[in-house]
Amino acid sequence: MPAVAIECEGLRVIFSQRGAKQTILDGLDLDVPLGQITTLLGPSGCGKSTLLRVIAGLTEPTSGTVRIEGQSVRASQHKLAFVFQESALLPWRSVWQNVRLPWELRQGLSGQELESRIQNVLELVGFKGTDWHKKPHQLSGGMKMRASIARALITQPDILLLDEPFAALDDMLRSKLNDLLLRIVEQTKTTMLFVTHNISEAIYLSHSIAVFRQGTIGEQIAVDLPFPRNPQVRSSPEFAAYYGRLSESLIRNSTV
Amino acid sequence: MNSKSPLWIRIAAPIGVLVAVAIAWHLAVDWFKLPPILLPKPARVLQAIWTERVRLVQGSWVTLQAAMLGLGASALIGSLVAILFSQSAWIRTALYPYVIFLQTVPIVAIAPLLIVWSGAEFRTVVLVSCIISIFPIISNVTSGLLSIDSNHLDLFRLQGASRWQTLLKLRIPSAMRALVQGLRISCGLAVIGAIVGELFVGNSGTSDGLGSLMNAMQANLRTAELIGAILACTLLGILLFLGVELLNRWALRRWTIDTGFESAA
Numbered sequence: 001m002p003a004v005a006i007e008c009e010g011l012r013v014i015f016s017q018r019g020a021k022q023t024i025l026d027g028l029d030l031d032v033p034l035g036q037i038t039t040l041l042g043p044s045g046c047g048k049s050t051l052l053r054v055i056a057g058l059t060e061p062t063s064g065t066v067r068i069e070g071q072s073v074r075a076s077q078h079k080l081a082f083v084f085q086e087s088a089l090l091p092w093r094s095v096w097q098n099v100r101l102p103w104e105l106r107q108g109l110s111g112q113e114l115e116s117r118i119q120n121v122l123e124l125v126g127f128k129g130t131d132w133h134k135k136p137h138q139l140s141g142g143m144k145m146r147a148s149i150a151r152a153l154i155t156q157p158d159i160l161l162l163d164e165p166f167a168a169l170d171d172m173l174r175s176k177l178n179d180l181l182l183r184i185v186e187q188t189k190t191t192m193l194f195v196t197h198n199i200s201e202a203i204y205l206s207h208s209i210a211v212f213r214q215g216t217i218g219e220q221i222a223v224d225l226p227f228p229r230n231p232q233v234r235s236s237p238e239f240a241a242y243y244g245r246l247s248e249s250l251i252r253n254s255t256v
Numbered sequence: 257m258n259s260k261s262p263l264w265i266r267i268a269a270p271i272g273v274l275v276a277v278a279i280a281w282h283l284a285v286d287w288f289k290l291p292p293i294l295l296p297k298p299a300r301v302l303q304a305i306w307t308e309r310v311r312l313v314q315g316s317w318v319t320l321q322a323a324m325l326g327l328g329a330s331a332l333i334g335s336l337v338a339i340l341f342s343q344s345a346w347i348r349t350a351l352y353p354y355v356i357f358l359q360t361v362p363i364v365a366i367a368p369l370l371i372v373w374s375g376a377e378f379r380t381v382v383l384v385s386c387i388i389s390i391f392p393i394i395s396n397v398t399s400g401l402l403s404i405d406s407n408h409l410d411l412f413r414l415q416g417a418s419r420w421q422t423l424l425k426l427r428i429p430s431a432m433r434a435l436v437q438g439l440r441i442s443c444g445l446a447v448i449g450a451i452v453g454e455l456f457v458g459n460s461g462t463s464d465g466l467g468s469l470m471n472a473m474q475a476n477l478r479t480a481e482l483i484g485a486i487l488a489c490t491l492l493g494i495l496l497f498l499g500v501e502l503l504n505r506w507a508l509r510r511w512t513i514d515t516g517f518e519s520a521a
């Protein structure tokens with residue numbers, strides 16, 4: 001049993017809008033193991049993103065607790081990084097300046113040390129030197145997402161939360177960036193919690209997949225495919241078996 | 257308008273209209289036997305512009321200075337007010353009605369009062385220009401400072417950014433475009449404000465702006481010169497607008513919003 005990075009217990013999130021109450025999370029329990037990729041799988045609007053926001057401390061839960069490496073969310077917020085659905089780069093800053101931003105805000109790292117770390121992390125995500133000083137609007141969707149991942153990695157987070165980061169990208173780019181994430185986990189041992197509604201992405205990336213059911217986790221499935229994963233695994237019969245099992249689980253657990 | 261028509265047509269057609277109007281004007285003055293005090297012929301207007309060229313250019317320069325100072329002051333003060341507004345909903349609720357008041361009070365009505373307070377001076381002209389042009393800045397910049405991409409706000413919250421950091425590194429850069437858009441609306445108002453101010457200030461002495469000149473020309477029934485001065489006012493407005501437009505181009509490049517590539521990629 002691997003150590004636990006994130007522990008959610010009895011999480012309940014109820015939004016009330018003009019008197020009407022809407023239950024988004026309904027007593028959710030989840031353990032996210034350390035140093036692995038765990039995927040939250042479910043249809044759009046099922047509360048996956050809300051769960052991610054609660055873990056990040058961006059949304060207060062109505063009740064229940066989240067512990068991150070044994071501590072409260074507030075005490076461990078600096079260990080987290082978030083990758084947003086759209087790349088969320090500041091359009092007036094170059095890629096380099098965008099990646100530097102987290103350290104400008106939290107301080108503690110500067111000068112030559114910071115500059116060389118920016119360079120390392122940009123190289124890690126596959127940025128050519130010629131693109132370092134481009135503005136976001138000069139980049140393709142895939143490159144923007146790489147920059148966004150670099151910005152998340154610059155603080156060397158223990159935990160990376162990713163909210164459907166590749167949803168807007170085509171399949172080719174998506175699988176390239178999936179490989180990038182796998183490489184990063186292998187090199188940095190960062191714990192990742194990845195939200196998606198794409199079944200094959202979930203299988204390809206994950207050590208384990210948590211399938212949503214009406215505001216809770218319906219079932220958690222360990223993906224027993226060998227690491228390092230490579231694109232050939234997508235056409236293996238095991239992969240197809242997981243695909244069948246997960247789509248059945250999604251259908252079974254969906255309300256509609 | 258058909259934008260596909262060739263360039264020479266797009267230039268020649270409006271000029272053709274201008275020439276046609278000038279000919280019709282000339283013939284109408286002859287036909288109705290209008291006295292030059294009421295409506296001088298186009299040629300007389302051109303002649304008047306030529307003989308008054310020095311005073312018109314000097315006057316335009318004075319008015320342009322007043323309008324630019326007024327616009328600059330409203331950009332600065334308006335932005336500071338907007339920053340104050342962006343910091344607290346309470347301040348906004350308490351003060352916004354008075355900003356609306358500033359927008360709705362007829363400037364022509366308070367100009368005499370301003371002259372009583374501040375004198376028949378150049379600075380009063382600048383003041384009128386500033387007051388009349390400040391509202392679009394305040395409202396545009398305030399909304400620019402407040403309508404921030406929610407992901408960007410979350411990003412700053414996650415890094416534990418202070419209110420000051422969020423203002424400096426997120427809200428103000430995000431609002432730059434709104435400021436330039438406010439300036440585009442305000443520059444025309446600043447010219448109007450300067451001319452209205454000068455009309456009230458009147459002939460004060462050494463250097464007269466277009467408004468003061470027009471006052472004198474009207475008093476002496478020099479209609480041709482008056483029309484010339486009106487044309488100069490128009491030109492001035494266009495000049496200032498072009499200046500702001502250049503600023504806008506630069507701002508778009510510098511602070512550009514994340515658009516375009518999503519559809520291209």
